[in-house]
Amino acid sequence: MKHSDSISSIQFASIVTGTMVGISLLGLPRFVVQEVGNAAPIASLFGILCSLVGVVVVTMLGKKFPKQTIISYNKIVLGKFLGNFFNIILIVFFLLLMGLETRQFAEVMVGALLPSTPIQVSIFLIIFLCSVISFQNVSSFAFIHFFYLPLSIIPLFLVLIPSFRDIEIYHLLPIFGHNVSINDFLNGSLRIGQAISNFLVIAMIIPYMKNPNKSVKSGVWGFLLGGLIVFSLITITLGVFGEVTILEMFWPALVLGRMVQVPGEVLARIDAILIISWIFAVFTSLLSYFFFSVRGIAEMLNTEKHRVIKIIGFLAVFCIALIPQNIYEMYDYILKITTVGVLLIIPYPLLILMIAKLRKKKGDTI
Amino acid sequence: MEIVYDYGYLSHTTHAISKTIAWKEGMNMSPFFKKRTKKNKVPTIPESKILENSTKIISPKLEDNIYEINKIFQKNMDFLIRKFNLFGKTPAVLICLKSLVSTEKIDRDIIKLLQEGEPLSDPSQQVTQYIINNILYFSDVKEVSELSSFIKAISSGKALILIEGEEYGIELDVVEKEKRSIEEPATERVVRGPRDGFIEQIMTNISLLRYRLPVPEFQIEETEVGKRTRTKVAICYMDDIVSEDLLKEVKMRIDAINIDSILDAGYIEQFIQDRPNSPFPQVQNTERPDKVIGNILEGRVAILIDGSPFALIVPATFNQFYQTSEDYYERWIISSFVRIVRMAALIFSLTFSSFYITVLSFHPELIPANFVVAAASGRQGVPFPVIFEVLVMEFAMEILREATVRMPQQVGGALSIVGVLVVGQAAVQAGFVSPITVVIIALSTIGSFATPSYNAATAFRMLRFLLIILAGTFGLLGLAVGIMLVLNHMLSLRSFGIPYMTPFSPGNIKSLKDSIFRAPFYWLKERPAENHVRDAQRIGKKVKDTTKNNFLDNNGGDFDET
Structure with missing residues (x-):
């Protein structure tokens, strides 16, 4: 019997999409529109294509080292000291990202669903959910991603498709925006890169695939599906609300959800149901971050004691989530952290790939 | 007889030892052998x-x-x-x-x-x-x-x-044990299908299986478990279908049981399951020989235990727990419809009451405007918060259910009338609970009764309380977290190495045809892939294989061939 600790290509693609579709979606349209105005669709397309380079490079690295995770081949390519240094950066990045995105999630919860519940409760519940899952088995992680993907995507499309009739074409024109400078345009694309920089998680998973050689193809497909969701969300939100109105909202996508009417008057408002499916999406991306951190630390320390690491990670993330004083400060932190993230998803893997080529390092083939 | 058995026992143990060592050497841990750490050579059943x-x-x-x-x-x-x-x-x-x-x-x-x-x-x-x-x-x-x-x-x-x-x-050998006659199993009734069920004597049960599968590939191996009871335990499988690894694993787990007595199949089940602390059953049990045969032919292994009318079937996935053997006897559209109803009932029984609580106490904006008045007037005068009301009613329902199961049949009817009708009606009239709550609770309880498998339904009924408490304290977030806790647990469960949620995740299109939806037979050409069967084909492409006793011709009814 083929042991079940192997991940199929479809599961791999669903991990990429599931990780990308997450918390940032609610606020993302506003951030992009803030920078580039009406050029948001074009800018996001550009950002997605740039990040696609990152996906290809990361998966190619995975093909080159089909039995090692990023933690191991960092050490092989860059040497032990430098490799470990970058490993720590990666892990700290993911822990910080998880903490801040958890906070963002909790802010949405307080703002939209549970106004009188303390913010710590939401933070606690969602991190707790991530830390009760066993990371001993990589396949369980893949099963969870695969199972939740339709649950989080289908409701999203159910919101997006009825919104088509509310799109005003003049909201989207001119497609290159009003006097957008190259700098602004790149900044807008950068926002997209920041929002989806989390796909780096796949570098931790490729060695557990049934066939790591297929990782490039399925990684790209998963990324394109996630990219399509991001792109259509931004375009539709902009088309429905227009530049000016979006800038007045905190979470434009949530408002979009509130506008949806269900025929038959089963439930008066559908947005609560949407939020549940959004919680699924949030959970899968937070789980990916936590997976990366916990398994990364375990691999660095060469131990199997995931439980201890999980408890420490839980406390760390909880504290990080409570650092920002308010929602503005939180977004400030997130923008700073994710700028580092963009460096980690595109230039950094390219660098490693180049060094690996120069130093003629290669992992064991299967 | 004894000598044969001893040899069998020895070979199983050596197999197990070599297998464990092999697995330890291979770095990747399989969920299969996770728990088995050491293996001693002390025989599990020492001589008295x-x-x-x-x-x-x-x-x-x-x-x-x-x-x-x-x-x-x-x-x-x-x-x-x-x-x-x-x-x-x-x-x-x-x-x-x-x-x-x-x-x-x-x-x-x-x-x-x-x-x-x-x-x-x-x-x-x-x-x-x-x-x-x-x-x-x-x-x-x-x-x-x-x-x-x-x-x-x-x-x-x-x-x-x-x-x-x-x-x-x-x-x-002049043994003559007392036995009852073969009756229709009380726990798994069917409208259409065979009416015979297992009894306590293992030989009768084996004969019920044998006459349905008169082929030499059908193997029944025997061992003894229980230091004192020396209970006969038999594993049944199709030699050319079942995966060898599965067979070895089943034998290994049964051999590892070290207990003084085996009084029912439940003892064996609790020793061979993967996760003893899970609320979900990971081994299927049945009283129906036709169900056992169906599962054996799908590449699973059945375990018969002397003295128990229940056969165990491993591995078991969640998919199997809402299916009945009758689904295959009835036409596919009807079966598919019934399965969808069962699935809906299962989800109902898990989430309905907790969803009601969240909507009423946290998110009243979800209630349609026309309904707000009805909901509010029903609750007028009820002194308790919704969560308390629902918890008390759910608990009362559980008590009623348990009482009805233990009661003699003649009293059971009276109990259900007094318990459900009179008490329910009186509770509403007294202003103790609102009428809507009673409706919701009744729906969710009936939903759990619609599940064919008693133990799976009980698991969901238990988890319902967790959801009620979470939903009552944290609203929709609590409900979502509760559902995710349950789902994540199910997704990480395994039964004999097979992921518990198999056709859904990891996805498998072929097995998905026989899940919530029971496809017609001409679609189900292959046995379920998750069992790693050796002979996958189930339905042949040709009309029928040529046999000596075809009604018409020797060429399988192929008239065109001349």
Whole structure:
């Protein structure tokens, strides 16, 4: 019997999409529109294509080292000291990202669903959910991603498709925006890169695939599906609300959800149901971050004691989530952290790939 | 019989040891062998002390042997020792436990023949051999020389004959156990389908399986579990379908059981399941032989236990727990519809009451405007918060259910009328609960009854309380977190290495055809892939394989071929 600790290509693609579709979606349209105005669709397309380079490079690295995770081949390519240094950066990045995105999630919860519940409760519940899952088995992680993907995507499309009739074409024109400078345009694309920089998680998973050689193809497909969701969300939100109105909202996508009417008057408002499916999406991306951190630390320390690491990670993330004083400060932190993230998803893997080529390092083939 | 069994036992253990070592060397941990850390060579069923003390060989002196056996069995009320003269001259003795043997057979077929038989003419021939070959007409006869195996045989219901001057005794199988007749199983009724069910005797159960699968590939292997009860446990499988690894794993887990008694299949189930702390059943049980055969043919392994009318089926995925054998006997559209109804009922029973709580106490904006008045007026005067109301009602429902199960059938009807109708109606009229709550609770309880598998339904009913508490304290977030906790647990569960949520995640299109939706037979060409079957094809492409006894022709009804 083929042991079940192997991940199929479809599961791999669903991990990429599931990780990308997450918390940032609610606020993302506003951030992009803030920078580039009406050029948001074009800018996001550009950002997605740039990040696609990152996906290809990361998966190619995975093909080159089909039995090692990023933690191991960092050490092989860059040497032990430098490799470990970058490993720590990666892990700290993911822990910080998880903490801040958890906070963002909790802010949405307080703002939209549970106004009188303390913010710590939401933070606690969602991190707790991530830390009760066993990371001993990589396949369980893949099963969870695969199972939740339709649950989080289908409701999203159910919101997006009825919104088509509310799109005003003049909201989207001119497609290159009003006097957008190259700098602004790149900044807008950068926002997209920041929002989806989390796909780096796949570098931790490729060695557990049934066939790591297929990782490039399925990684790209998963990324394109996630990219399509991001792109259509931004375009539709902009088309429905227009530049000016979006800038007045905190979470434009949530408002979009509130506008949806269900025929038959089963439930008066559908947005609560949407939020549940959004919680699924949030959970899968937070789980990916936590997976990366916990398994990364375990691999660095060469131990199997995931439980201890999980408890420490839980406390760390909880504290990080409570650092920002308010929602503005939180977004400030997130923008700073994710700028580092963009460096980690595109230039950094390219660098490693180049060094690996120069130093003629290669992992064991299967 | 015993010797064969011993060899089997040894080979299983060595298999297990080599397998564990192999797995430890391979770095990737499989969920399969996670728990097995060490393997000792101590036999799981040691010989009882009485047997150890008397490993003597049968002595030619009859009195000595009788003395030894008397020492052990004398006090028992059903112990029978019958002295007679073999062929009218040599003293001999027949020993057995009266309660387990058929006395009629002993009188007519053993003692009569031995007393009246012709003495052997050739003195060089052995007396026991002569008796077996020429006098007795028993099929299950053995010649034994060790006293210890003699004693073992007596306690398992065999009759023994010892003869003066002989170093061998004769062991005869005259066991006759009490058994009930074959009835329709009470737990798994069907509208359409076979009506026979398993009973307690393992041999009857095996015969129920055998006549349905009259092919040599159908194998039934036997072992003994339980230090004291020595319960016969048999595993049934199709030799050319079942995955070898699965078979080895099942044997290994059964061999590893070290307990004094096995009183029901449930004992075995609790020892061989993957995660003992999970609320979900990871082994399927059934009383229906047709269901067992269906599962065996899908590449699973069935475990029969002597003394239990339930067969266990491994591996079990969540998919199997809302299916019945009847789904395949009825036309596919009907079966698919019924399965969708069952699935909806299951989800209902898990989430309905907690969703009601969240909506009413946290998110009243979700209620449609027309309904707000009805919901509010129903709750007018109810002194408790919704969560308390629902919790109390759910708990009362559980009590009622448990009471109905334990009651004698004649009282059960009265109980349900008084409990459900009178108390429910009175509670609403007294302003204790709101009428909507009663409706919701009733729906969710009925939903759990619609699940064919009792243990899976119980798991969901238990988890419902967790969801109610979470939803009552944290609203929709709590509900979502609760649902995710349950789902994540199910997604990480495994039954004999097979992911529990199999056709859904990891996805498998072929198995998905036989999940919530039961596809027509011409779509189900292959056996479920998750069982790693060796022979995948189930439905042939041609009309029918050519057999000797086709109705029309020898070429499988292929008229066009000339």
